[in-house]
């Protein structure tokens with residue numbers, strides 16, 4: 001199997017573990033092998049505690065091959081991530097990864113629209129950072145993030161103008177702004193400077209403002225809850241642009257052995273069952289939701 005020599009098992013050291021509002025955490029691990037091969041959209045399968053036999057999958061948000069580090073962002077859901085949140089600097093965590101096929105941005109469409117909802121935000125940060133470093137096209141990523149709980153960063157008005165944004169939609173993620181990558185935020189929670197609505201409605205509003213030529217250069221990438229991915233697929237279809245989505249499924253092995261994560265996908269050869277862990281998690285939106 002092609003992934004046999006690309007997924008590694010490492011005893012990763014906790015280098016930092018920061019807590020944010022809404023039971024959200026950013027965990028930084030020293031995991032050299034994983035850091036070397038990680039790509040935007042790939043994930044790690046972590047042992048949250050010795051007492052839990054099942055690992056938990058988390059998307060990689062940032063990877064630094066030189067420093068041998070990876071970062072994940074998670075929100076506590078149940079027992080597994082609650083136990084993970086107790087890990088302290090210096091603790092060790094068994095880390096399996098990087099797993100899965102990531103996003104494949106196409107240079108002929110350098111206007112990359114990155115749409116992340118809730119805990120679907122991390123792979124979008126990774127993709128934005130990857131595109132910032134790529135030189136094979138004049139990449140112009142635009143990141144849109146949606147959350148109903150406080151964002152895991154201190155939002156502030158953007159210094160980068162984005163034509164076509166609804167009035168008052170000026171809040172951004174500071175780190176992206178500093179990288180020169182525009183970002184905008186959406187929420188129903190009334191956070192200042194955020195678009196009031198779904199992040200996919202914000203995406204549609206921006207796409208609606210583009211002329212046909214500009215639209216032909218846009219490709220969309222989305223990660224978040226399934227309802228958001230369906231909405232993203234619909235928006236992409238409406239505007240006739242390609243869209244890649246990163247799916248979430250319940251996972252046992254995460255290395256392709258149990259087929260517990262299989263989903264139905266339309267392929268050019270007809271319907272097929274694909275494993276989200278190793279065949280995905282990134283798929284063409286229309287093949288899944290079309």
Ligand SMILES: Cc1cc2nc3c(=O)[nH]c(=O)nc-3n(C[C@H](O)[C@H](O)[C@H](O)COP(=O)(O)OP(=O)(O)OC[C@H]3O[C@@H](n4cnc5c(N)ncnc54)[C@H](O)[C@@H]3O)c2cc1C
Pocket residue numbers: 043054055056057058059060072073074075076077078079080081082119120122247248249250251281
């Ligand atoms: C590829 C992938 C990437 C993910 N990336 C992130 C991320 O970056 N940040 C983040 O906060 N969350 C992410 N998730 C969701 C995260 O894995 C679940 O929220 C987590 O497994 C819940 O575990 P728990 O023990 O805290 O909750 P519980 O609900 O107690 O978990 C019980 C069982 O259900 C499984 N489970 C529960 N929810 C999910 C789910 N949504 N997806 C898969 N398995 C689930 C657990 O693995 C466990 O076996 C990702 C999921 C997948 C599949």
Ligand code: FES
Pocket residue numbers: 250251252253254255256257258259260261262275276277278
């Ligand atoms: S989780 Fe076992 S095959 Fe995907």
